[in-house]
Amino acid sequence: MSAHTRPETPGGLVEIDQRSREIFRQIVDGYLTTGEPVGSRNIARLLPIALSPATVRNVMTDLEMAGLIYAPHTSAGRLPTERGLRFFVDGMMEVGNLTSDERGRIEAQIRAAASNRSLDQTLTEASALLSGLSRGAGVVVTTKANARLRHIEFVRLDAGRALAVLVADDGTVENRILALPAGLPASALVEAGNFLNARIVGKTLDELRREIADSRALMERELDELTARLVETGIATSSGPSGDRHLIVRGQANLLEDLKAQEDLERIRLLFADLETQTELIDLLSRAEAGDGVRIFIGSENKLFSMSGSSIIAAPFRDGGQRIVGVVGIIGPTRLNYARIVPMVDYTAKVVGRLLDGGR
Incomplete structure (x- = not known):
């Protein structure tokens, strides 16, 4: 990931110094972990540098003016905006590596499915596997051809x-x-x-x-x-x-877990309605074929999830001729654990591609 330090905002480009980055990271980390707003007192305790809650509040005001965070309702805490999440994902996120056990589990389950099942069933297994590992909904788009x-x-x-x-x-x-x-x-x-x-x-x-x-x-x-x-x-x-695109979705029930408020339930209802609109979801996933590697679509950046505030992490897979023939991914709330899920989706796409290339 590149290390942007100047997010574009309505007012122009804003410098984000190291202190602001640390405070912003604590807000994002808290949101991705709990979904809850993070207040200045908690941030002051968590920071590796000594700052007073008042100083933290001043920085939070600057971050809010830059469009990176906002205050939900009357809460004293702050949450990242979608723009803030994009800034974090593109410029600050440190993508983790899968453990050897995780890689082995992905490889073993998909290869076991491929050894005695159809391609569709193998891709269904890949979708279900991603769902289980991420606690989101696993998705695969491929073509009957x-x-x-x-x-x-x-x-x-x-x-x-x-x-x-x-x-x-x-x-x-x-x-x-x-x-x-x-x-x-x-x-x-x-x-x-x-x-x-x-x-x-x-x-x-x-x-x-x-x-x-x-x-x-x-x-x-x-x-x-x-x-x-x-x-x-x-x-x-x-x-x-x-018209030959084929969509597989597994694990929608995972999206019902960890609901914290009535608005969460409404968001999931809207997401389920989005998932029923297969053509638009297929079109969105097909955008992940535009280049190599993992693509991340956050919230209203895409029309499909503009109401439900959801994200999708997706990666293309290739056949033996190195042609892109499908996409695997994970759908979930905008507080997905991006750093953990990105390598998971990427590795799954590579395993599926190797199987299509004769198992090499």
């Missing part, structure tokens, strides 16, 4: 339509309706299926599509023009991009 395929078959529905039936290695079946080229003979459906099945085993749709594109000349020699068009239409129709 990542599944390794076993068989494809074309079934005519009427003169102008056919059903493409795709069977994955894990036994899941997906059906897609596609338009047939005019004048296509019945035998072409069998020929197209045979052509693809000779190349499909163990490949994803993306890999199959690239292979067909690379061997177009061979396809045109082996198949007539209409059948070749059916092959291309079949794998294109079956590869839907954004």
